[in-house]
Amino acid sequence: MTLLLQSDKSPKGVPLTDLEISWMASLPYIVSVPSTYIMAEIGDRYGRKLALLLATGSAAATWLLKLCSMSIWAFIAARILVGITMSGSCVICPTYIKEICDSNIRGALGCWDASKSLIWLRCKSKYDSTIKEEIDYIKEEHEKDEGQGPFLVMKILSNNILRRAFYISLVITLSRELCGLVQITTFAGDIFQLTVAQSIIKLSPNQKAIVTGFVQLCGVTLASVLIERCGRKPLIFIMSFISGLSMCVLATWFLLQHFNPPGYIPVISLCICIFCDNSGTLPLSLVLTGEMFSFKYRGTVLATTMSVACIVNFIQLLFFKSIIKVMGIYFVFYFFGAVCLFTAVYVMIMLPETRNRKLEDIYYDLSTSKEKMELGDRNTVSIPAFSYGNSIGWMSPMTLLLQSPESPKGVPLTDLEVSCMASLPYVVCIPGTYLMAAIGDRYGRKLALLTMSVTSITIWLLKLCSMNIWVFILARMLVGITMSGACVTCPTYIKEISDNDIRGALGCWGTIFFTMGCLFSYIIGDLCSYRLILLILLLVPVSHFVIFLTMPESPSYLLKKGKDEEASKVLMWLRCRKEYDLAIKEEIEYIKEEQKKDEHQAVFLLKNIGKDNILRRAFYISLVAAMSRELCGSVPILIFAGYIFKISSEGTGIELSPNQSSMVLGAVQLLGATLVSAIVERFGRKPLLLATCLLSGTSLCILASWFVFQNFDPPSWIPVTTLCIVIFCDSCGLLPLTLVLTSEIFSYKYRGIVLATTMALASIADFFQLILFKFLIKVTSACSVFYIYGVISILTAVYVFIKVPETRNRQLEDIYYDLKTKKEKRQLETVLQFRPINITNNMIR
Structure with missing residues (x-):
């Protein structure tokens, strides 16, 4: 529609300007910011079903407006309603699917729509022990959330484990929005229009966009098949890495465009990017968020991450065409490639596997993977x-x-x-x-x-x-x-x-x-x-x-100033420990011993x-x-x-x-x-x-x-x-x-x-x-x-x-021993033979 509405054959009679198109593309994302919280509140208070029905009504109103009027304000109103539909599909749908599915197929159903999951759910006709266990688990989940209070975001940020889970959800969601998928799908025709001169593929920009749309569908379909076999973490890592490389190849093609590079590269690289994004971060960002939070927090986290992502999308879609004109399209795709590669590294280091796992097991990984948290x-x-x-x-x-x-x-x-x-x-x-x-x-x-x-x-x-x-x-x-x-x-x-x-x-x-x-x-x-x-x-x-x-302040500095209790708390936080255990005690004693040797x-x-x-x-x-x-x-x-x-x-x-x-x-x-x-x-x-x-x-x-x-x-x-x-x-x-x-x-x-x-x-x-x-x-x-x-x-x-x-x-003592001359080592060995009990670290030095 972008190419049609901006052409001389526009059904509106007058071609739309770049500014009008940019506003139409970006408005759903800014509207989605408040509507995510509204949909989450409706889902929590009146049920997920009613929230989904409202999202469907909003989608119907969108197309009716476009049918009834060609006014730019009707277009803008319709695009505003798209923001409400978007909130429902990105917040309520994954929440609803997670809550009605078995843990062994919830990832695959997270890549489908809600109606198919309902049909599957109704196939179980009797109340057996499996159903009883699942109901007991859901009740236990609810009991843990009782008394948490209404300020859920503050509760999440004040809890180490929930905060890390929230950061993971936020990073994956932002990566999904900043990897270029939104811009490519929104402005596919315009992007392919820039490649027409060198392209040897005899397809119009719209036909190439159709090809990418088909590839997008193939990617989502493949994700629903692979997600329960490969797991969430390997799938996101592989797809983000391949997508990043493809984006960099495409950016290099645009950079060297005046050297007449092969014309098939843009279509192939864009198809690879779209396929990977739709097999990786697009479906799995929602699946992961649904799996890492309990009923109480799920809606709020999805609404918050969605709101932040929508603000980012609003800004980048509003200025996308302007940035291309000012900095060049190769700069934009290099940025997208860097985001994808960063996501791959982040997933490899930080992300726990959530496939077929309960919250306790996922949170255990977040609390015990000390090296990952330190990084x-x-x-x-x-x-x-x-x-x-x-x-x-x-x-x-x-x-x-x-x-x-x-x-x-x-x-x-x-x-x-x-x-x-x-x-x-x-x-x-x-x-x-x-x-x-x-x-x-x-x-x-x-x-x-x-x-x-x-x-x-x-x-x-x-x-x-x-x-x-x-x-x-x-x-x-x-x-x-x-x-x-x-x-x-x-x-x-x-x-x-x-x-x-x-x-x-x-x-x-x-x-x-x-x-x-x-x-x-x-x-x-x-x-x-x-x-x-x-x-x-x-x-x-x-x-x-x-x-x-x-x-926090450095534990060594805090101990030097006599703030032992504060230093212990900092070390517990840094080492991801809930209690003051033997390892923390030994580390504090070692730091104190190191500082005592220096006091004299x-x-x-x-x-x-x-x-x-x-x-x-x-x-x-x-x-x-x-x-x-x-x-x-x-x-x-x-x-x-x-x-x-x-x-x-x-x-x-x-x-x-x-x-x-x-x-x-x-x-x-x-x-x-x-x-x-x-x-x-x-x-x-x-x-x-x-x-x-x-x-x-x-x-x-x-x-x-x-x-x-x-x-x-x-x-x-x-x-x-x-x-x-x-x-x-x-x-x-x-x-x-x-x-x-x-x-x-x-x-x-x-x-x-x-x-x-x-x-x-x-x-x-x-x-x-x-x-x-x-x-x-x-x-x-x-x-x-x-x-x-x-x-x-x-x-x-x-x-x-x-x-x-x-x-x-x-340790320092071992390093300093290597720095000794052969004569000093022989003297030390002699001392060790006659005074093995009274040897101290100072003697070793």
């Missing part, structure tokens, strides 16, 4: 790292823009000004590291992380308010504070709230968010206007500040480290790792990515722009950071560091040789490939593991000051190399610079092999 709860901690990545990644596209004739400042910036902007964060980071460490030790890690968010907000506001070079420099100086927090406070906080067996993976979580932040800045830097970029990046720290207010030390912590042989060796390891990370070339590569690709592509015929090459680099960086979080607890710290440093050094030497032989026309793919390998190795080696190592080889007392000191020294090195980077390339050539980086990486690999101990799943 989910700690996402918030790493948002400052994402914001820090935004600041670092912002420089790459902005360097090219601000030094071009089209600079939003009016006058292009000089090399000296850009070098100062790039390097100043690292010199400010020197006092910033000690400042953040002092705030974290004196006032708590939580306040230090909130301070980071306030600083990030100030950075983007300054750039929005003025184009003066001194404002730019001030904003970049403040980046040094966020850098300090991301590299000192974040890993310290994560280490102190994590279990030993997953602290490495969680320590890499910050790296994942940092790389995501860089990639995000690369993408929007190439697609959006200067001011829009700043507005988008401003939302990140604002969101973190609001969300992080709900997070003097206030001059660095002096104490220098006097103690073991601590001094541990400090050298942290320092070498930190300096190697900064001097291996990854920092200037990330900041000047666009500039490096520009000088390496001159005369080579590379068709990617410098910014697009930077996006490839950012994607590889994110891939490396994601990989290391999965393998760091399997392979350990030392093997990963050794392998990545060696591979990175070799790649840098190859890149340097490419610049040496540039006049002999070497393969043009070498710069992009080698730089991608370097960034991949850095993001799954030195970048995350430097911070993880330092956190694991020092106790609470020394952790902050060591991270601050190594970070300060590394920042000095970064300041000088960034301010001189462009100058050195022009004076000595790029090959000399990259040979130096390659040699440093290879020397780091040798040092790691000889000096660095393995720290995975080990």
Whole structure:
């Protein structure tokens, strides 16, 4: 109808405008927000049957209005009624089906309509023991909900298990709305219209839309068959992953459209996306919500998640056509693909299987899957790292823009000004590291992380308010504070709230968010206007500040301040324990013992480290790792990515722009950071560091040789490939593991000051190399610079092999024993032979 009503043959007589079509498409979703609660209330108070009959009446009125009038206001009124029908189908239908079905087929019936499930239900003619057990179970479910009070959403959010179940329902529901299915089905004709020029498939846009509709039906039908065999979790994961890949393929087709890519790709990829969405998140989001909540909460949760999803749909449908015109359709489909892939990862980590299971069993998984909960709860901690990545990644596209004739400042910036902007964060980071460490030790890690968010907000506001070079420099100086927090406070906080067996993976979580932040800045830097970029990046720290207010303080800090009871409650929450058990008690005693050993030390912590042989060796390891990370070339590569690709592509015929090459680099960086979080607890710290440093050094030497032989026309793919390998190795080696190592080889007392000191020294090195980077390339050539980086990486690999101990799943005493010399170990063994009973941890050190 969109194509018909906007054509010259419109039955209305006058073609509808894009604005009118956008309102018609989006209005049902905004109307659905209040109507979901109305339908849920009717269903709870007067019965599910009456609510379903009202939804049917609303659907009938919709078509009668369209039959009786061609007025735009009649169309709008009809679309408003669609919102009421939508509420009934998305809230009452799955609730009703869940309540009348056996647990072994409720998923399949959740993909059908209510009338078929009623026919099946009536096939049982006698009141047997199975029926009696089911009635008893429903009564027991109701009894548990009695006395809960009317404020159901508050009750859900105040209960750990219900809150996690609610978050799962909300994420899956939002993923369903943001995966692109709504836009594709609503604007299918328009989307296919954009592909007509290159398409070899001789079908009209409407005929292609019919094909996708048929595929949609096939997907839903298949889901009803597979859902009880494969389960909910595998089906959502597989379908989300395939859909995400297909969306990215389609986005790439639109991006490379001027190169005449195969014309069959849009139809096939869209069909795959629609098939997967209708076999996965579309039916199963409702089935899951119906299965994870009891009768009392079911309607409220469905209404709430549906309302939030409808608000999102209203906004995206209203602005869908405008976004395509401003940013390009490939940006939209890349976003949809990213949402689908994120959903697949989230499902794999967080979602419990609900097939053929009762609420008690599902809630048991939510309460005992401690590692999954820690991963989910700690996402918030790493948002400052994402914001820090935004600041670092912002420089790459902005360097090219601000030094071009089209600079939003009016006058292009000089090399000296850009070098100062790039390097100043690292010199400010020197006092910033000690400042953040002092705030974290004196006032708590939580306040230090909130301070980071306030600083990030100030950075983007300054750039929005003025184009003066001194404002730019001030904003970049403040980046040094966020850098300090991301590299000192974040890993310290994560280490102190994590279990030993997953602290490495969680320590890499910050790296994942940092790389995501860089990639995000690369993408929007190439697609959006200067001011829009700043507005988008401003939302990140604002969101973190609001969300992080709900997070607890570090247990180590609370125990240091004598707040034992509060620390116990925090640990119980972090470890998903309902009671103060032996494991919590042992962990608290271990933290106290660790802090007691540090009480007798003097206030001059660095002096104490220098006097103690073991601590001094541990400090050298942290320092070498930190300096190697900064001097291996990854920092200037990330900041000047666009500039490096520009000088390496001159005369080579590379068709990617410098910014697009930077996006490839950012994607590889994110891939490396994601990989290391999965393998760091399997392979350990030392093997990963050794392998990545060696591979990175070799790649840098190859890149340097490419610049040496540039006049002999070497393969043009070498710069992009080698730089991608370097960034991949850095993001799954030195970048995350430097911070993880330092956190694991020092106790609470020394952790902050060591991270601050190594970070300060590394920042000095970064300041000088960034301010001189462009100058050195022009004076000595790029090959000399990259040979130096390659040699440093290879020397780091040798040092790691000889000096660095393995720290995975080990206590401090075991790590410090490995740091002893052979002579010290022999002395310790002698002491152990004569005084085995009185050995203490201090003697081992």
